[in-house]
Amino acid sequence: MAIDGPVASGKSAVGRALARRLGYRFIDTGLMYRAVAWAALCRGVDPEDGEGLAELARNLDIELQWGPEGEGGRVLIGGRDVTGLLRSPEVERIVSAVSARPEVRRVLVEKQRRLAEAGPVVMVGRDIGTVVLPDADFKVFLTASAEERARRRYLERLAQGEPTDYEAVLAEVKRRDEYDSSRPVAPLKPAPDSLVFNTDGLGLEEVVERLLGLICRQDG
Ligand code: DC
DSSP states (O other): EEEETTTTTHHHHHHHHHHHHTTOEEEHHHHHHHHHHHHHHHHTTTTTOOHHHHHHHHHHHEEEOOSSOOOEEEEETTTTEOOOTTHHHHHHHHHHHHHHHHHHHHHHHHHHHHHHTEEEEEEEESSIIIOOOOOOOOEEEEOOOOOHHHHHHHHHHHHHTTTHHHHHHHOOOOHHHHHHHSSSSSSSSOOOTTTEEOTTOOOHHHHHHHHHHHHHHHHO
């Protein structure tokens, strides 16, 4: 199952909930790009050095683990838990550039396809329905207005006790949208056969129930 969508569209939370309900494995591919960005920072690899990054990605032993309900996943690199480091401002600063390198994408897309071959998965990202799993049984592209997504991100940060300014979050969301959808390699766009689902005004539970309804109807 492929779930794509722009930043803060709720795809990770929705994907995790769907995977739990269906008993599938959940794979958040954004964490894999983040892991490569983090390793590049550690090893001093230039975010513009495509071949150097690809070599790093090829040799990186990334393990994605999923915990009990209510807990996010963990990411291990070479057995070390780096979960808390992957959303740092340093990683945030270079991850777009790292994920825009075609050499890196080739390596990670291959790893992602292998993960999907191992058993049923809900895979979340930007190019899952278009590039990674074009033959997925169910493809959904989650969207919401930039204002709604900025509001969710803003509330999330406030809840974590981070000092946050709504207008700044909105500007950041719009900047990321522009970057993700205009990059030459694997730009963010719905696959022609994916269901485009607008989540404006809907809570997580409502989105999950509606998608489960559609998935089950499709199966039946
Ligand atoms: O979803 P996220 O914010 O954790 O993603 C981190 C970065 O990786 C972001 O710049 C988008 C990029 N990404 C991508 O290019 N392709 C994917 N399948 C997943 C994420």
